[in-house]
């Protein structure tokens with residue numbers, strides 16, 4: 001069993017609480033996915049996941065299918081790399 005990993009994704013189409021709920025509900029249904037947070041303010045989705053059960057690519061596919069294309073934010077210097 002690998003340790004849980006945390007990914008941060010930038011999804012510019014998160015605009016309101018509805019988007020937030022949509023994302024957390026859709027991702028939350030997936031096995032291997034832990035805590036999910038989505039912020040309409042920062043447009044960031046933070047996902048805890050077990051890499052043995054689900055890949056980052058799958059997480060991105062779920063987001064894409066839900067209508068929120070997202071790209072991964074590098075863990076280091078993530079704040080500096082985002083322009084809102």
Ligand SMILES: [Cu+2]
Pocket residue numbers: 014015016017018019020
């Ligand atoms: Cu919305």
